Amino acid sequence: MALVGALIVQAEEYAYLTFETTDGEKASVAVSSLTLTINGNTLTAGSQTFTLSNLSKMYFSNTNETTAIEEITTATLDEAADIYDLQGHKVTKEQMKRGVYIVKTKSRTYKMIVK
């Protein structure tokens, strides 16, 4: 029985590494082949960047706990596999005008507002 318990614990696979900022907002990053680097006051986790002075903690999680409006870089948009408007129509990056879009990358899905 103890061995079975060990099996369950060891077999657990986390999908995300979730970062929490000092104001309580969370952003989850997929952990598959994830690399984190630090450069000055910036931590880059995969395609995400965080300001170190704003970070309070990180932890592995099984769900995407992202709560905050995140700062999306043009690089992120470059990684977009699919972009949809709110009517569900697939659009290209060049077709994006003012409005709300759903942007899917390899690792995450974003709700993006173009102003």
Place this chain on the structure above:
Amino acid sequence: MKRTLLYIVALMLTIAAMGQTLNVKVGSVIYQFPATQTGEMTYADSETLTIMGKTFSLSDIDKMTVDNTNVTANLVDIAYTNSGSAMVTIAGNVAQYVTPTINGNHVTIVQTNTEAVDEDEITYQLSGTTTDGEFALDGSYKCTVSLAGVTLTNPSGPAINISNKKRIQISAKNGTVNTLTDGADANESWKACLYSKGQIQLQGKGSLTVNGNTKHAIKSGDYITVKNLTLNIHSAVGDGISCNKYFVMNSGNVTISGVGDDGIQCDLEDDDEVTGETTDHEDENSGNVYIQGGTLNISTSAAGSKGVKAVGTLYINEASATTIITVNNSGGVDSSDTSDLVASACLKGDKAIDISGGTLTLTNSGQGGRAMNTDGTLTISGGNIDAQAQGTNYGSSSQGGGGFPGGWGGGWGGNSSSSNHKYAKGVKADGNITIKGGTIKIYSKSHEGLESKGTITISGGQVYVQANDDAINAASHMTVSGGYVCGYSTGNDGLDSNGNMYIKGGLVYAICSGTPEVALDANTEGGYKLYVEGGTIIAIGGIEGGSSLSQSCYSANSWSRNTWYALTVGNDTFAFKTPSSGGSGIVLSGASQPSLKSGVTVSSGNSIFSGMGYTDASVSGGSTVSLSSYSGGGGFGPGGGGGFPGGWH
């Protein structure tokens, strides 16, 4: 059902190896944190990140990755390389307790409190090869150093240097070959190639070769134990193994050669209270050496060196496993201090030697050397011992060969510790010698074979001693009450007591070299006597005059050289071969009147005395020797001669 369970177990183990891991790389160190154990990892002040109690400076972190690397709890892996820097990998659960400093392949670890480590201690696993590296450890908690195929050479210091004063296991992983080499430093800036201030437990079913080039090969400031390990010490400027408090060998295969001093030396720890042996060696500071299993091969060649030296008692038995000890010493006398000459010995116990088992082959070919030597008592109750002193005497070229008057052997023996000479002796004890069992064969080319500065008491075992001086010599009383004893002197008495000699039982075959020596010599001049009270006696060359013979003795005036005789007492026949020379006449005694035949053919029996005798012998042929009652008194006149005896049988 059993097969199903095996499948389940195999599946579980497979899955257990697939845990997610957060790797934090800091220079040449990778900290590995299992994702399931990390919990919340906290950032503080833009400067630090703390994971599982380990706080990193963010500016030190090269990168972090998440992968499926398996992490072994409690493990610190150190991989040496000849190209670049050693890589150190630290399991997350012990990361907070370990602070590594890496300079090329010189790895220094400071280990702090590990009381919170789950169930076990930290293991430092060393692998790889470097010609300029080191493993140094400081701290205050027990740990294991696992040698997993490492070739570690430090040209400027010790290969392994552990300042931690706690117990350290040095374990060679099963099947691995490991080599440690230190550099040469004439100033002896470090104590050993493998050094630990605390206890060392040498173990594992791999092999470890140690090349010591500065002082000792292996040194502990505390005790050392050996179990299972194949340990080869190829060189040392000082001792092969040096330790304090006590040394235990339970099993394994230890070979020591090329050392500049002793093979194994155990001293007392000066700062601790001196004890005797304690239960489970708890807080023991005895200076004792316990060899209770395994194979030990030692060759030493340094003047005054000892194969094994205990400042306490040297115990040899087979309590843990079969014990096989082979020691060759060619070192001779250390005369660096002419007022305090030091003789070499294969085995030395300052306080005592106690042997109850094992197969010992001890050969000292050095001048003035001894096979076994103790400043205290010698007790033998078992084992198979072959002890040879093949060297000549030191500081005197002729004594021993010519023989000295019977009854004064003790006085002469006393001179052996004087400042200007050392005599080569087979086995020497300053205290009493007690033999209760075992098969013992002693040879001394130049001086006494078995010598005690106190008493000798033999109640069992088989003792065969051939020597150029007294074969068996006691400065005080000698008693034989059982066992089989042969004292064969080619230059003096067979058995020589400088007090009383009591023959109460057993079988004694004694041979002297010829007049004025006798086979059985008590110190009549000093007011002592030979008491024949029992046992079976064959005394070639006669016995001390004025003896007390409460058991009847018989004699024949002559005997034939190199001839098999059969002595029958009651239903027991003992066949013995006469030497190539010896004192004239023969005195016999037994529980009942013996009969003697000369020129017999031995067809069966139990061979003893290195082939010179058979107990429970079946013989045929031969001619009856006429025996006369012997009432003591004078000897048989000049006899012996006829050249020197044959070699070591």
